[in-house]
Ligand SMILES: [Zn+2]
């Protein structure tokens with residue numbers, strides 16, 4: 001599997017997972033023209049993409065999904081309740097219906113010839129928010145973004161994965177000492193908002209296992225975090241667990257900027 005994040009955070013989320021014969025886009029919160037250019041720069045095109053997965057119905061994850069559906073007519077896989085919501089959402093309502101593919105719960109959904117997908121629900125203040133366990137050629141890729149706290153199911157999946165993409169949204173000192181209104185601070189930190197660097201580090205400590213090769217930190221806040229702080233916090237979790245430096249590829253996925261194409 002190969003992976004590239006085109007952007008991660010409240011400014012827009014979109015990434016691509018590539019198997020030997022097909023690719024899937026995860027979330028469509030970045031403009032289609034930019035994605036086209038980014039693909040060309042990697043000597044890829046939309047013909048390498050066979051499906052789209054959606055985590056939830058917030059604008060930073062579906063802002064461009066209407067144009068993806070209109071221009072590419074690819075199957076869009078998510079839960080029935082998220083699809084029902086997107087039938088009415090201004091970003092998606094005109095184009096989503098013909099692309100609709102409902103993920104069935106608790107089974108492997110064959111999404112492309114390379115990829116089987118299971119989903120798990122995570123706590124977040126959207127209609128529903130899901131993480132993905134994605135299987136390809138015997139490898140497991142797990143993604144969880146926009147989650148107020150971790151759940152046993154999410155940790156269970158992560159503890160089986162070779163690659164985990166996990167939210168590391170905010171530094172507690174920056175959020176609570178910053179100038180966000182109290183209501184917004186509470187919304188972010190109160191269990192159905194976002195995962196702090198500290199909570200992310202605790203999660204890493206609990207899902208670490210010998211088969212884990214890559215940890216990518218995602219959805220960093222632009223105001224209440226820095227890539228350095230998120231990296232340091234996760235790094236300390238690895239050190240505390242006695243992981244030898246260099247054993248696990250730890251990386252921060254940036255806001256508005258593409259990662260390299262990463263071999264998983
Ligand atoms: Zn988001």
Ligand SMILES: [Zn+2]
Nearest residue numbers: 058124126146
């Ligand atoms: Zn969200």
